[in-house]
Amino acid sequence: MNISEDIVTKVFSEIDFEEMLDYLIQEIKAKNYLITRVSNIDNIHDRDVLKSPSSIKFKYYKIVEFCNLESCSRLISSDLLAGVFMPVKFIIYQPLDKNNIFISFLSPISFARLFNSKEMMSIAKIIENDMYDVLEEIDF
Structure with missing residues (x-):
């Protein structure tokens, strides 16, 4: 794998983070995917004692996991080890x-x-096409 080719990134400006997160989740659901988890990595800022606060390079950081049970089941059924990459x-x-x-x-x-x-x-x-579509839909 090549990070510069295999990781897709889109940059947004002039929008509130929570509003963008809400738009992202709405668009994922609109594509018939189930949100399985939202990991709030930025909760580290709420800790009373940080060992090295200067090492944290983000204000907000969320991981939004999702799947469509039908496509996920088909993907995993094609090779049971594919589950290590699921949910997307x-x-x-x-x-x-x-x-x-x-x-x-x-x-x-x-x-x-x-x-x-x-x-x-x-x-x-x-x-992947659905993921690109989600990014396009929230680009306003």
Whole structure:
């Protein structure tokens, strides 16, 4: 895998982080995906004692995991080890010293290539297209 090719990132400006997170979740759901978890990594800022607060480079950082049970089941059924990449996820974050918000994801096609499966590749293409569509829909 190549980070510069396999991780997709889109940058947004002039919007509140929580508002952007809400738009992201709404668009994921609109594509018929189930939100399985939102990990609030930025809760580290709420800790009373941070060992090294200067080492934290983000103001906000969320991991939004989601899946469509049908496509997820088909993907995993094509190779049971594919579950290590499921559910798929977006990360949404705002660096500490920036106003821009970044949304990134690992290309499902890039991990499907590891398995050399036509079935997996066809499902990964659908998922990846949906992920691009989500990013396009929230770009206003």
